[in-house]
Amino acid sequence: MLKAILRPLNFWSRRARLAVAMTAAVSLAGCALTVTRLNSAQKKPNNVWVFFTVEKGDEPVAGLQAEDFEIYEDDELVSVYESKQVIQNPEVAAVMYTMLLLDVSGSVTESGSTDSLVDAAELFTDRVGKTQKVGVYAFDGEKEIKSVVPFTESEGAAVGGLEGLRSYKAKDPSTNLHGAVIEGLKELKKGLDKEKKPLKFGTLVVFSDGTDRAARFSRDEMKTEIAKEQYSDYEMYAIGVGAEIKKAGLEDVGKDGTELATEQAEVKTAFERVAERIEKHTKRFYLLSYCTPARKGKHEVRITANSKNDPKGKGSLEWEFNADGFGPPPDCDPNTPPSFPLKTNGQPVEGGDGGGGGKGGASVKVKASASAEAK
Template sequence: MLPAMPSSRLLHSALSLSIAASATLGLTGCGLALTQIQTAADKPSNVAVYFKVEDGKGEPVGGMTAEQFEIYEDGELVSVLESQQTILNPEVAASHYTLLLIDMSGSVVDSDDATKVTEAALLFTSEVESNNKVAIYAFDGEEKIHKISDFTGSEGAAEARANSLAGFQPKDKSTNLNGAIVQGLEVLDEGLEKAKNPLRLGTLVVFTDGTDRASRVSEDEMLSAVKDTPYEVFAIGLGAELSEGDLQKIGKSGTALAKDSGEIQTAFESIGERIEKLTRSYYLLSYCSPARAGEHTVTIKAKHTPEGKKKEEVGDLESEFDAEGFDKGCDPNQKPKFDITKGDSLSTEE
């Protein structure tokens, strides 16, 4: 029998499975892939679909507007005026948390790069927290990682973060990289347990200038944790001790390698931009259904012209909803009531 899974990890595993399962339901057009995450149907006649959009290369597509989506019910186009379709701020239904895990072992703190690492990390958090709640933890050779700042989206915390990170001194100058990554994923679990929204997405960003030296946790255990987590995991590396291969083992969602101190900020910026694009590629499309009873198929068709391109990319997805009891009086800005405890993607056994 498998050990009991924490409720937050179960929730994220359910969401991950939901994404995988819905990919087979979504219809992939030329250039765009729409992946359904969750659908809600609420009285009086509100339908909301939460999904992400990627291009043909798997790159996230952000910044689309409601006008770039068409809604069909049972194959018939739903009037924009009748449906009042709109894109809601995804924050009303989904919580995005990012944890930045920074190597503050002796090789970083005692080097000339320490100040640049701190500055790049703080700039990274200030940019990412526009759409994410961000926490910073540091690690050295000790068994436990060290909290610099908890999950927050408040810009007022920037000065406190700067002082805490700049003043950090390792008690053990070794590098417990593997153990820190495993713990970082656990901290994301704990943070998202407290999130108020039913849909919860996590991202771990790891910065290091070397490989694990403490040997507190094996590489196999760490890699297994990275592979099994539904969270996005990015890795930023510094220096000649690391190779792209080393980073790719950790950063299953993306990597950036700074060969010297002059490339540190660029490396952090590239991962920050990736996370920003990823976050903005999630859409919460809400509309008022003309249906008043029965089960229906809703199809969302998307069209997008990439910057600098002339050819339009298209794609679509399908989902089901029950209109039993629907009536007049719909407000498309109503917060959807997503229920992740129901659906084929979630096992009823823990």
């Protein structure tokens, strides 16, 4: 009789312990950082560079310093005194473009809402322009998009160019939204392809107050263009205003985020929210440089990021490099700019010697590790 009573109690006790363990695992996983390698390279005498992002869930992790990273080679911790590890400014290797594509069709220019659009766009370009090049283009019902401000690093240049839109009158009052997105992506890539820096990142932000009326390109044609591999690393956001906008259609454009404003008064806030997201995402990039103690052969490298605000939160990435021909540390300067292979976007590099020092750059094996790996 006693066994019969204890048996269900033991069952529920095991269930309770399992539930607690699962809850703890979920909690630990929630603390994990996702560390994603975008590019890496090595070069004689014994320089190693890795360009990566650090995120926690959907949120970028900014402000980490060199001492917040641990470098392991073949599972052995590399001393910070030996590695001389530093965090370089990502701008030495990467360039970032944001294109702002504005709807200036008849429904905007004839409704008296141009001024509020220009005011919001000026604030947006001023904010985003502090960290990357911003170009402004406009579209109406015509086939081609119009250059308002070319991509520039000069703060205030975009703001000055936008003033001309206050008096703009649409030549074709219809809305060629699908075609504008297609042309916008092509123009964004064209601008990035001219850059000589090895790592290139693009963002397209589209504002519209209506659905596509020109029907120059179908919705499926636009989606096919967006899905092309050459744009796979681009981020895309959409801002919509007015009752005519349909959220589902807007999300086809803003695959990384959409903002809806039911009234013109809310346009400024919508632009600010998108600018904030772009600004935060820019801060997730890190360029770690160090001097490896390895002198020959292939080596497995693991870089672990440790969260400042959450002692239990950590994440790591792994790859392999070849140290054949490497020399003594005194010849290595960790502040030397990286020798990444030239890329047209931020896709991971598979193979290549990164400018010397043997073949390396194997694919990422681990993108994140949970805090349960505490030592």
